[in-house]
Amino acid sequence: MNKIPNRAAICEVLMEQAANDRDIVVLCSDSRGSASLAPFAERYPEQFVEVGIAEQNLVGIAAGLAKGGKKVFAASPACFLSTRSYEQVKVDVAYSATNVTLIGISGGVSYGALGMSHHSAQDIAAISAIPNIRVYLPSDRHQTRCLIESLLKDSLPAYIRVGRNPVEDIYEEGSVPFVLNQATVLAEGKDAAILACGEMVAPALGASRLLAKEGISAAVLDMYSIKPIDKEAVLRAAGTCGLLVTVEEHSPYGGLGAAVSQIVAERGTARVIQLSLPDAPVITGNSQEVFDYYGLNKAGIAAKIRENVKR
């Protein structure tokens, strides 16, 4: 089992690139340890800014640095980064179109036992509702690497959410089928399609394999790009399968399920079933316990499809 969390993959890429690019600047808010960015701070102290426990300041300063020509990566727990600094994200990053990549660490229910203050079940909704900023939830460390490498090539605002724990590898090192802003089809299928993002991609794949043994063929799409969302991929899946199941570590409002439903409602013909966290304070426990409780695991996803697929 892979031991490297996605956040560490981000640090790796930034360390490699910073060696040749003095404009890469990383900011933290007493969060360098939890962001796995302590090695960066140590190796490139002149390209690192610590702002203390001050997330609004973090994002404001990040925008200013970008205005001054820097390629900025600001990392803080997703719960605080997405909502405490919301107006700075809206005005200073998105509206002013500054070259800032926000890295929301320990996203979703990574801090499961710490309660709602530390859960980020609203970040996709919050950030997606702002024009001019992209939202990504990479599924594994290899895809995370591709994403960061790709974002370094442009200068548009982005928000990335990663979890705290290492997750199973979905892809193989060096051969990740990655196209920026396009969904990755991990499995083809004709009875149903599972559309998942972030940590939910692994159980989605697991569910598809489980169902295959029962003769149900379920496609799996890695929807790591929530905004912009790959409409064509969604519509293709809707056209082939007629049943879409979205799976996300997020509130039922304004996340992947909502985005997929909007697309299908307009042009598609499929049914969309959303699996997500509830619209309630999430039960506390470690993230696997929380996922299991809400059926956000391979058995839960498979059961949902079994119940709803037309045979």
Add this chain to the structure above:
Amino acid sequence: MAENYKVLAYELRKQTVAIIMSGKGGHIGGDMSVMDILMTLYFRQMNLSPENQDSPDRDYLIMSKGHCVEALYAVLAEKGFFPLEQVKEEYLRFGSPFIGHPNNKLPGIEMNSGSLGHGLPVGIGIALANRMDHRKNRVYVVMGDGELAEGSVWEGAMAAGMYQLDELCAVIDRNGLQISGSTEEVMAHEDLKRRFESFGWHVEEVWQGNDSDALNQAFDRAKQVKGKPTVVIAHTVKGFGSSIMENQVAWHHHVPEEEEYRQIIHDLEERKQAVLTNSQVREEAAGHE
């Protein structure tokens, strides 16, 4: 009397560490530094008990540095709000109300916290409501020193000064450390006293912030101050009570290994015994006079 509280503080520290061990998580460094503040407020200052917890006349405490909830659990259990055994059985377990931050589904806890920099504005609101209703209850807000980097703290400091909230008492656990290093390295605030004074506050600087008597006197003096809020700047030691964790930044949220746990309990017990022996010696000396 003073000795009893010293002994109690060591006992409560042992319980706090036991809670952390039971759930394999928590913020031990800040728990140990804030213990004397919490114990002094709950046992020597505040008008609050399980019996009057719903009375509008109770005193309020907002644990703004909510990550140190284990220390709060130990103190509230000792006050009789819930059994310590229950905390140890349920802390951080799936579905339990004893989560890693204060939540007001539990008795004795006023507000949910965990996101730093929220407590002071909320405390100001409570103090204003009490004033509107002509009540004289005290409102305490306990903050960390790293927490002071949040702008909301200073927005609150401004408002409390302007509204002359003399029933409001902020307490800063000035242990000099946060997660990534010392506060001076991460975000410095050397002239804290002057900063608060310039926002219209009365400042009580307590140099022995782990001494319950010194804290108690500061809280007493704060009650006499009229027309200004008070901030008690308690100079504490993060990890207070065991040399293996004192002033060690890594102990912000390190969970002790079994061996370390034994060492910590041993150190706390030893210091407690030293207090008892000293007080015995003094009593005997007094008896011989």
